[in-house]
Structures are given as C-alpha cells and as structure tokens.
Amino acid sequence: MAAGREPHGSLYDTIVVGAGIQGSFAAYHLAKRGQETLLLEQFPLPHSRGSSHGQSRIIRRAYPQEHYALMMAESYQLWERLEAEAGTRLYRQTGMLVLGADTDPEFQRYCQSLERHGVPGERLTPEALCGRFPGIRPHGGEAAVSDGTAGILHADRALRAVQDAFRRCGGALRDGHKVTDIKPGVVVTVTTSGGVYRAKSLVITAGPWTNQLLAPLGLQLPLQTLRINICYWPEKVPGAYGLSAHFPCFLALRTSQAQHHIFGLPSSEYPGLVKICYHWGSPADPEERDRAPEASADVQILRDFVSKYLPGLVPEPAVVEHCMYTNTPDEDFILDRHPTFSNIVIGAGFSGHGFKLAPVVGRLLSQLSAGEEPSYTMEPFRLRRFSALPPAAL
Numbered sequence: 319m320a321a322g323r324e325p326h327g328s329l330y331d332t333i334v335v336g337a338g339i340q341g342s343f344a345a346y347h348l349a350k351r352g353q354e355t356l357l358l359e360q361f362p363l364p365h366s367r368g369s370s371h372g373q374s375r376i377i378r379r380a381y382p383q384e385h386y387a388l389m390m391a392e393s394y395q396l397w398e399r400l401e402a403e404a405g406t407r408l409y410r411q412t413g414m415l416v417l418g419a420d421t422d423p424e425f426q427r428y429c430q431s432l433e434r435h436g437v438p439g440e441r442l443t444p445e446a447l448c449g450r451f452p453g454i455r456p457h458g459g460e461a462a463v464s465d466g467t468a469g470i471l472h473a474d475r476a477l478r479a480v481q482d483a484f485r486r487c488g489g490a491l492r493d494g495h496k497v498t499d500i501k502p503g504v505v506v507t508v509t510t511s512g513g514v515y516r517a518k519s520l521v522i523t524a525g526p527w528t529n530q531l532l533a534p535l536g537l538q539l540p541l542q543t544l545r546i547n548i549c550y551w552p553e554k555v556p557g558a559y560g561l562s563a564h565f566p567c568f569l570a571l572r573t574s575q576a577q578h579h580i581f582g583l584p585s586s587e588y589p590g591l592v593k594i595c596y597h598w599g600s601p602a603d604p605e606e607r608d609r610a611p612e613a614s615a616d617v618q619i620l621r622d623f624v625s626k627y628l629p630g631l632v633p634e635p636a637v638v639e640h641c642m643y644t645n646t647p648d649e650d651f652i653l654d655r656h657p658t659f660s661n662i663v664i665g666a667g668f669s670g671h672g673f674k675l676a677p678v679v680g681r682l683l684s685q686l687s688a689g690e691e692p693s694y695t696m697e698p699f700r701l702r703r704f705s706a707l708p709p710a711a712l
C-alpha cells in the first residue's frame with residue numbers, strides 16, 4: 319500500500335518507523351502540521367503481531383501517577399477530535415472500578431488522584447460494591463473506587479482511523495516495508511525491504527522490535543518484551559457481564575496471590591465472553607510470540623481470581639489470544655531523543671498501558687522531532703533515568 323505525497327527530491331521532513339498506535343499518532347500529528355511524513359510498517363496492514371491489534375482497550379482518567387493523570391485530560395479531547403474527523407465511534411463509556419484494600423497505599427493514590435482531578439465517581443465499601451454489582455464478589459474484602467469517565471476504546475477501529483486521518487493530511491504510509499538499516503546524519507537514510515528513503519528526522523516507534531532497530535545505532539534500552547495471554551471467560555448467564563447489563567471495566571490491584579494487576583472489560587467482542595487479563599506475561603521475543611505457549615502461571619492466577627471474585631463466570635478461558643508488552647523497569651514510557659543523534663526520536667516502553675495515551679504521546683513525539691518544547695514535563699520519560707545504559711558501540 320502506498321499513498322500520500324512524494325516530497326521534492328524524495329527528502330521527507332520525518333520518517334516514522336512502526337505503524338502501531340504510537341507511530342500512527344506521531345505521524346498524524348506531524349502531517350497535520352504540514353510536515354512531509356512517511357510512515358513505514360514492516361507487515362502488511364492490518365496485522366496482529368505487535369501490541370496495537372484487537373478490538374478493545376481500557377481508557378481511564380484514574381492514574382496514581384500525576385504525569386499520566388494530567389495527560390489523560392487532553393487525551394480524551396484528542397480521541398474525541400479523531401472521532402469527529404473519522405466520523406466513527408471510537409470510545410464507549412462504561413465506567414471502571416478500581417478494586418483494592420482500603421488500606422492499600424496504591425488504592426489510596428487512585429482515590430486521591432480521582433478526587434484531585436474532579437473525576438466523577440464514588441467510593442464503595444465491600445458491602446456497597448456487592449449490592450451494586452452482584453457479579454463481583456470482593457473475596458478479600460476489597461473496596462472500590464469508580465472512574466465514571468472510563469470506558470472502552472475500539473482499538474482496531476482507532477488504529478485505522480488515525481492512519482486514514484494521517485493519509486488525509488497528505489502523509490505517506492508504506493506497509494510491508496521492513497526497515498533493515500538506518501544511517502544517521504543530518505539527513506537520515508533508511509533502507510527498507512521496499513526501497514531507500516531519506517529524511518531530516520526519524521521517529522522510532524517499533525514496539526517490541528525497538529532494540530533491534532537501535533542496536534546498530536549504538537543504543538540498547540532496558541526493555542523487556544512479554545507475551546501476554548488475552549483470556550476470554552464464558553458468562554454462565556449470557557449478557558450478565560455485558561455492556562447492556564452496564565457491567566464496568568475493572569482493575570484489581572495487587573494481592574498476595576497476584577503480584578500484578580488484573581484487568582477486565584465487559585463482554586463485547588465475543589458475545590458471552592468476558593476479557594480478563596493479567597498485567598504480566600512470559601518473556602518472549604516478538605518473532606516467537608505465536609509459538610505454542612507452555613502452561614502459563616498467569617492463566618492459573620486468573621482462574622483463581624475468576625473463581626473467587628466473579629461467580630457468574632466459568633473459571634476456564636474459552637479463547638486465549640496473544641499480544642506483546644514492551645516494559646521498562648519502572649513501567650514509565652520512554653519518549654526522548656537518541657543521546658548521540660538528536661534528530662532521531664524514540665517512543666518505546668509503553669509497558670502495557672500506552673494505548674489510551676497515544677494521542678498525547680504522538681503529539682509529544684512530533685514536538686520532540688520538530689525541536690520544540692514539549693507540552694508536558696518530559697522528566698519521567700527521559701532516557702537518562704536509566705543511569706547504566708550500555709555505552710554506545712558505534
């Protein structure tokens with residue numbers, strides 16, 4: 319697929335590598351501000367081998383970290399703008415419950431953040447939670463706090479919408495173009511399986527493949543790629559946990575049985591099946607993500623959770639799909655310039671929570687690429703927080 323303008327002498331302002339949700343939004347913001355932009359994707363689109371495929375992602379204002387809570391206010395507006403431009407619905411409000419022990423400091427941080435930002439919602443005691451949502455049994459005596467603005471993003475539709483909007487702004491998208499070499503310089507030369515392209519700046523948003531692209535540029539980031547099992551659990555009474563029953567998304571905080579969060583969404587993509595996932599997986603190379611998985615500890619943790627907390631679901635997944643997380647050690651994103659080549663910008667390490675924030679991430683990457691002052695503090699996202707980065711080996 320090829321579309322969009324060829325710039326004079328085929329020198330683009332910016333090339334973006336990777337047409338997942340982050341690269342697609344970065345390319346869209348660049349093209350919207352009049353930059354000649356080329357978006358390169360290794361696989362024919364659409365594909366399901368990275369992190370941005372599938373029909374649903376949770377969007378929420380609830381964030382214990384202030385930097386994300388601030389960005390989310392704008393992110394909702396940008397999603398709404400894309401909906402209007404695309405003329406299609408990308409977001410469905412469902413609300414979300416954060417489940418945790420009242421005394422858990424993380425639970426309290428969620429409550430405080432929601433209150434500080436005036437997000438509509440309420441706190442529910444375990445008894446009130448049972449009364450309001452009979453499908454949830456707070457097995458460990460958990461309380462809940464709700465985020466009334468939360469909901470579901472229609473992920474596949476959103477990805478297509480932003481890529482279409484990018485093309486409408488004159489951007490060029492070439493899929494089936496794997497980047498095999500990057501030559502840094504004032505003009506960056508990018509070799510792909512389909513041709514050689516040149517640009518004044520480069521944005522790398524290659525998801526779990528990021529370190530492969532950065533190795534020849536003398537940089538290896540502390541990224542861990544994880545294969546996530548996306549499990550769909552049958553409802554005993556069809557629809558009981560569905561959108562029409564007003565069942566919300568939920569986020570269950572860590573317990574002694576589950577060292578990572580568990581999140582769920584009302585049944586929608588597969589009628590009668592509820593998507594519930596563990597916010598962790600098994601280390602895996604993205605090229606091997608479709609290898610038949612061994613028995614997974616995370617699915618056992620989910621079975622245990624479903625049988626204790628969600629009495630209306632069968633505690634055995636009927637469908638298991640896969641997706642990749644690319645995690646940083648602190649689970650904060652990496653949004654920064656390459657330490658040696660300042661016209662190469664990196665967006666990586668979205669640590670399983672980047673979809674909802676992609677409109678703002680894309681804008682920040684476009685600002686970094688254009689040499690502008692980014693609109694948010696970049697401290698949490700800088701490379702230098704990893705003091706022991708492997709030295710450049712150019």
Ligand SMILES: Cc1cc2nc3c(=O)[nH]c(=O)nc-3n(C[C@H](O)[C@H](O)[C@H](O)COP(=O)(O)OP(=O)(O)OC[C@H]3O[C@@H](n4cnc5c(N)ncnc54)[C@H](O)[C@@H]3O)c2cc1C
Nearest residue numbers: 336338339340360368369370376497525641668672673674
């Ligand atoms: C199971 C699961 C559930 C999630 N739930 C949520 C949620 O509820 N809410 C939320 O906000 N986030 C969620 N996330 C996280 C979110 O989906 C990711 O943070 C986001 O999709 C990351 O996007 P990306 O563009 O960085 O990566 P990707 O989507 O992987 O995109 C990278 C792209 O780069 C391309 N590429 C790589 N190398 C090359 C090359 N050499 N040449 C050309 N192209 C290349 C790849 O093919 C790929 O298309 C979830 C993720 C998973 C896996």
